[in-house]
Amino acid sequence: MRNPGLREAIALTLAVILWLYVRVVAKSGGTSQETQVQLKVPIQLRGQSPKLTIYEMSHDEVEVTVQGETQDVTQLRSDLITASVDLTGEEANSIYPAVKVLVPGGLRTISIKPETINIRQAAIISKQVPFNLSVSGMAAKGRNAGKPVYTPKTASVSGPEPLVNEVSEVRGRILLTGESQATTYEVRDLDPVNGDGQKVEGSMAKLKVTPGRLTVTVPVEAENRSVAVAVSLDRIRVEHADGWRPVIEVDPAFVTLSLTKDQQAPDYVPTRSEVFAASTRVESRDVPLEIPDGFEVIGERSVRVRVVPTRTAPPATPVVEPSPRPKVSPTPR
Numbered sequence: 001m002r003n004p005g006l007r008e009a010i011a012l013t014l015a016v017i018l019w020l021y022v023r024v025v026a027k028s029g030g031t032s033q034e035t036q037v038q039l040k041v042p043i044q045l046r047g048q049s050p051k052l053t054i055y056e057m058s059h060d061e062v063e064v065t066v067q068g069e070t071q072d073v074t075q076l077r078s079d080l081i082t083a084s085v086d087l088t089g090e091e092a093n094s095i096y097p098a099v100k101v102l103v104p105g106g107l108r109t110i111s112i113k114p115e116t117i118n119i120r121q122a123a124i125i126s127k128q129v130p131f132n133l134s135v136s137g138m139a140a141k142g143r144n145a146g147k148p149v150y151t152p153k154t155a156s157v158s159g160p161e162p163l164v165n166e167v168s169e170v171r172g173r174i175l176l177t178g179e180s181q182a183t184t185y186e187v188r189d190l191d192p193v194n195g196d197g198q199k200v201e202g203s204m205a206k207l208k209v210t211p212g213r214l215t216v217t218v219p220v221e222a223e224n225r226s227v228a229v230a231v232s233l234d235r236i237r238v239e240h241a242d243g244w245r246p247v248i249e250v251d252p253a254f255v256t257l258s259l260t261k262d263q264q265a266p267d268y269v270p271t272r273s274e275v276f277a278a279s280t281r282v283e284s285r286d287v288p289l290e291i292p293d294g295f296e297v298i299g300e301r302s303v304r305v306r307v308v309p310t311r312t313a314p315p316a317t318p319v320v321e322p323s324p325r326p327k328v329s330p331t332p333r
Helices: 006-017 069-074 161-166
Strands: 020-027 030-046 053-057 061-069 084-085 091-095 100-102 108-113 119-122 124-138 143-144 154-160 169-178 183-187 191-193 208-210 215-216 218-224 224-232 236-238 244-253 253-261 267-269 274-276 283-288 296-298 300-311
Touching: 006 215, 030 069, 053 108, 053 154, 061 084, 108 169, 119 161, 124 161, 124 215, 154 161, 169 183, 191 236, 208 218
Parallel strands: 030 084, 124 169, 224 267, 236 274
Antiparallel strands: 020 030, 030 061, 053 119, 061 108, 084 100, 091 119, 124 154, 143 218, 154 208, 169 191, 183 215, 224 253, 244 300, 253 296, 283 300
């Protein structure tokens, strides 16, 4: 169909047919037309106890079919129809009140869908639950985010009793975007969740979390830190030569260990057991280090040990005996 005006006319006609149901009713003295119309009307609540709050409601509007004289129906608006439920005397519970509909005079209610609705109402209570903040995203390269720091550690959650009873903690989330140092955030999205991690809320009521925002500091530290640790020579043994005292030298005297943020540096790093024989000459050799389990050394895994003998007493001086004098014969007279 190529005529756009004709297409629009047909579409409008179909819409009217779906919306209005017209029938002719015989009356004494002649006939008159009556029309049915379906309207969606919001539900009003009456007689609710001030001590209770509604947290679930299966429907907040009903579909009302009204019939009457065509002239009256065509002038009808949804705000001229009242749909309500009476909660007078109802206790905290899941209830099913009937929907009552009032229409202007001269019109008749043909149907109400649904005729009853389900309402859940309860008293307001509060309880304390812990905060649980998670950190996602990435810190700067070579750095790690630590555990978030914040005060207070617990939140007050208040609302309808059945919902509050479901809450096990209040969760918040912090997103890192390449931070290289400790950063402070103001977390506003704090959600009360149940034991399965699902947010707890009703269709008609949300739980109140106090405080509603939390100031959180996330420490950002280097992935590893470097610590210089002394080399121990307790396992180096040198035999003594008589009259000599060995002096032990080591190069380097310190080694560098790479530690994670949770590691405590050892007091020293020992060498492998090594024995130097007695000697009066300088001797040096490479001796491997015994790196403690769980630690990494930066650089060489051995040190140069040098033994320098030092004399403790001067050498003995040999005793020289004087030469005997030659005997002189007397000169004859």
